Amino acid sequence: xxxxxxxxxxxxxxxxxxxxxxxxxxxxxxxxxxxxxxxxxxxxxxxxxxxxxxxxxxxxxxxxxxxxxxxxxxxxxxxxxxxxxxxxxxxxxxxxxxxxxxxxxxxxxxxxxxxxxxxxxxxxxxxxxxxxxxxxxxxxxxxxxxxxxxxxxxxxxxxxxxxxxxxxxxxxxxxxxxxxxxxxxxxxxxxxxxxxxxxxxxxxxxxxxxxxxxxxxxxxxxxxxxxxxxxxxxxxxxxxxxxxxxxxxxxxxxxxxxxxxxxxxxxxxxxxxxxxxxxxxxxxxx
Amino acid sequence: xxxxxxxxxxxxxxxxxxxxxxxxxxxxxxxxxxxxxxxxxxxxxxxxxxxxxxxxxxxxxxxxxxxxxxxxxxxxxxxxxxxxxxxxxxxxxxxxxxxxxxxxxxxxxxxxxxxxxxxxxxxxxxxxxxxxxxxxxxxxxxxxxxxxxxxxxxxxxxxxxxxxxxxxxxxxxxxxxxxxxxxxxxxxxxxxxxxxxxxxxxxxxxxxxxxxxxxxxxxxxxxxxxxxxxxxxxxxxxxxxxxxxxxxxxxxxxxxxxxxxxxxxxxxxxxxxxxxx
Numbered sequence: 001x002x003x004x005x006x007x008x009x010x011x012x013x014x015x016x017x018x019x020x021x022x023x024x025x026x027x028x029x030x031x032x033x034x035x036x037x038x039x040x041x042x043x044x045x046x047x048x049x050x051x052x053x054x055x056x057x058x059x060x061x062x063x064x065x066x067x068x069x070x071x072x073x074x075x076x077x078x079x080x081x082x083x084x085x086x087x088x089x090x091x092x093x094x095x096x097x098x099x100x101x102x103x104x105x106x107x108x109x110x111x112x113x114x115x116x117x118x119x120x121x122x123x124x125x126x127x128x129x130x131x132x133x134x135x136x137x138x139x140x141x142x143x144x145x146x147x148x149x150x151x152x153x154x155x156x157x158x159x160x161x162x163x164x165x166x167x168x169x170x171x172x173x174x175x176x177x178x179x180x181x182x183x184x185x186x187x188x189x190x191x192x193x194x195x196x197x198x199x200x201x202x203x204x205x206x207x208x209x210x211x212x213x214x215x216x217x218x219x220x221x222x223x224x225x226x227x228x229x230x231x232x233x234x235x236x237x238x239x240x241x242x243x244x245x246x247x248x249x250x251x252x253x254x255x256x257x258x259x260x261x262x263x264x265x266x267x268x269x270x271x272x273x274x275x276x277x278x279x280x281x282x283x284x285x286x
Numbered sequence: 287x288x289x290x291x292x293x294x295x296x297x298x299x300x301x302x303x304x305x306x307x308x309x310x311x312x313x314x315x316x317x318x319x320x321x322x323x324x325x326x327x328x329x330x331x332x333x334x335x336x337x338x339x340x341x342x343x344x345x346x347x348x349x350x351x352x353x354x355x356x357x358x359x360x361x362x363x364x365x366x367x368x369x370x371x372x373x374x375x376x377x378x379x380x381x382x383x384x385x386x387x388x389x390x391x392x393x394x395x396x397x398x399x400x401x402x403x404x405x406x407x408x409x410x411x412x413x414x415x416x417x418x419x420x421x422x423x424x425x426x427x428x429x430x431x432x433x434x435x436x437x438x439x440x441x442x443x444x445x446x447x448x449x450x451x452x453x454x455x456x457x458x459x460x461x462x463x464x465x466x467x468x469x470x471x472x473x474x475x476x477x478x479x480x481x482x483x484x485x486x487x488x489x490x491x492x493x494x495x496x497x498x499x500x501x502x503x504x505x506x507x508x509x510x511x512x513x514x515x516x517x518x519x520x521x522x523x524x525x526x527x528x529x530x531x532x533x534x535x536x537x538x539x540x541x542x543x544x545x546x547x548x549x550x551x552x553x554x555x556x557x558x559x560x561x562x563x
Contacts, residue, residue: 006463010378016370020433021388023367024395027406027430034409088303096300105304107554108311114484114550115314116491118519119539122526123314153310160307186293214399216494217523240401240494247405247498252413261409264402271397 035265038258047262053227053237055246055256062259066229068266070144070236074219075212077148077232078155079205085152086159087194087201093160094167095175095189113157121221124150129222142224143233150218155208162204163197170196199282206278210271216240239267315543322540325533331541340504341521341530346538348507352515353545355508356425356500357490363429364489365482368436376444377466396434403431404495412499422511424500431495432485439481443474480557487549491542493519518542 039047042062050063093105128149129141170193178188212219224235225245243260250257333345371388379385407427411417447470455465471478493501501520508515518538525535 002461002464006461009463009467013370013374013378016367017374017388020367020371020437021391023430024391024433027398027403028391028394030406030410031402084299085303085306088300089307091300092304105308108308111315111547111550112307112311114487114491114546116493116519116542116546118491118493118523119314119318119543122522122535122539123317125526126532127317153314156307156310184293186296187289190292190296210397214397214401216399216401217519221523221527240399243401243405244494244497247408252409261405264399264405267399268397268402271399275397 031261031265031268034258034261038255038262041255042259042262047259048266051229053242055250055259062255064227064239064242064263064266067227067237067239067242067263068270070223070230071213071238071240071267071270073144073230073236074147074151074223074238075209077144078151078212079208081148081152082155082159082208083201083205086156086204087163089156090160090163090167091189091193093164095171095185095193109157109160112153113161117154117215117218118221120150120154121218124218124222138233140224140235142222142235144223144230144236145232147219147223147236147238150222151212151215154215154218155212158208158211159204162207163200166200167193167197202281203278206274209274213238213267213271214240216244220244239263318536318539318543321536322538322543325537326540330534330537334506335504335521337531339528339530341525341534343531343534346516346518346521346534346541348505349516349518349521349538350541350545351507352421352501352505353490353518353542355421356428356496356515356517357486359421359425359511360428360432360489361482361486363425364433364436364485365478367429368433369440369478371437372440372444373466376441377462392434392437395430396438399494400431400492401494403427404498406430407495408498418512419500419502419514420512421500421508421515424496424515424517425511427495427499428489428492431492432489435485435488436482439485440474440478443477443481444470447473476556480553483549483553483556487546487553490549491519491546493517493523496520497523518545 047063048068049065051065052061052063053067054061089105089109093102093109097105124146128146132138132141132143132146171189174188174192178185178192219238220241223238223241225237225241226235227237227242228235230236243264246256247260250260330345331350332347334348335341335346336344371392375385375388379388404427407423407430411423411426412419417423451469451473452465455469456462460469496517497520500515501517502514503516503521503524505514505516519542522535522538522542525531525538
């Protein structure tokens with residue numbers, strides 16, 4: 001009896017695992033399949049480096065270079081803003097606080113991570129975009145800059161938690177020695193903790209980049225969604241927002257529809273390349 | 287001298303960055319809650335959206351219920367699969383290669399942007415399998431999205447169970463099945479529930495996957511899993527995106543944030559209780 005129970009359980013667990021792994025691999029294959037149809041008709045280099053996105057035009061009018069640039073641009077702006085703030089906060093969390101204060105700041109960061117992106121987009125649209133329009137007299141507040149600022153807020157929790165973890169370890173390892181030598185805390189952090197955390201800082205950048213590039217709602221609500229070459233203070237379009245806005249309208253099986261899949265595919269490839277670069281950097285730094 | 291200046295700059299940097307983070311969170315929560323409370327009353331919470339265009343007046347009750355249903359369904363769907371996968375990889379999988387492959391696939395999935403998942407769900411479930419845009423399709427898509435999240439956490443929890451307990455159980459001749467069901471799962475129960483709750487909050491706040499797969503501008507409270515559904519984040523997006531009603535948008539945002547905060551706090555309490563034992 002026990003044996004039967006045992007093997008039934010094992011069977012169920014095995015089946016469900018197989019099922020989930022199959023679903024997941026199926027998704028990847030499925031996206032590939034839907035995009036390959038497109039790449040048969042449109043040359044991939046042309047798709048990536050062409051400048052016009054006109055879904056109703058002919059095949060050579062479908063290209064996403066400005067959109068790819070927009071995706072990267074917004075995320076990079078986000079990182080540039082978020083990184084110094086995030087690292088600074090991680091230093092405070094790992095080295096200057098303990099006990100209650102640490103718990104409070106940590107849970108604040110957790111709350112930041114738990115707020116859904118649509119809320120950030122909402123606030124970005126109502127506060128940030130308006131602010132840019134009124135204070136700096138931009139013709140339109142919906143811009144790469146606005147997207148970058150909103151994204152930077154969303155990236156903060158990732159950067160903070162990734163950096164803090166390793167900084168805490170480094171700090172614990174060396175604080176005894178440096179105290180014994182009478183070295184000041186800030187000197188020790190600058191000369192030992194920060195250089196030793198290089199790898200986790202890099203890792204956090206990649207993690208945040210991945211998050212930022214895949215982010216749909218918050219970015220979509222504040223960048224204006226115009227498929228033109230991105231300028232810091234002008235409108236732009238990102239791949240996720242392109243998909244979200246146009247997928248519902250695209251006729252099934254049309255070039256437009258497959259083009260959207262192809263841009264999703266390109267997005268995943270960009271993320272993959274970033275991750276591979278990270279992997280190589282990690283290896284080299286050891 | 288140089289050292290002194292560097293020290294000052296360094297301290298200024300870290301203090302100001304902490305202040306910025308705290309200010310941001312206080313501002314975001316404060317802004318939404320302060321503006322939102324003005325819009326929230328009983329009618330808003332328990333009423334249907336009314337007016338032309340829809341949503342100008344009235345409440346968001348179907349959206350609240352819809353969001354909760356989406357969260358519950360997607361959690362059930364994802365956690366059954368995720369917990370099984372975690373149990374398999376931790377206790378049953380005897381080949382390292384297989385385990386590595388499973389991990390690789392899960393990692394790949396965790397990196398797929400949510401909108402791409404939404405696009406997948408839309409094409410497969412709605413276009414190919416011809417299921418209506420419904421609670422079911424949205425919940426499946428959300429479930430796929432939170433699957434890696436739950437799996438990674440549950441696997442970590444299972445790995446952290448003291449191995450001497452497991453080995454003693456085996457040594458007493460207790461079968462693997464009984465060890466897992468009677469010993470390991472009860473130990474991890476609180477942590478696993480806490481992880482699932484967090485994932486549920488994540489699913490509830492996600493908009494991108496459900497834009498294409500299920501959320502609609504107006505639907506009554508769903509009667510079955512095949513009826514279309516309203517969701518709070520999507521409702522918020524429509525209210526602001528189409529400029530329908532700012533007042534109600536604030537209210538919706540506040541309700542969404544309050545529900546999510548409650549879920550997060552609940553998850554924290556459940557996870558914390560175990561630590562004290």
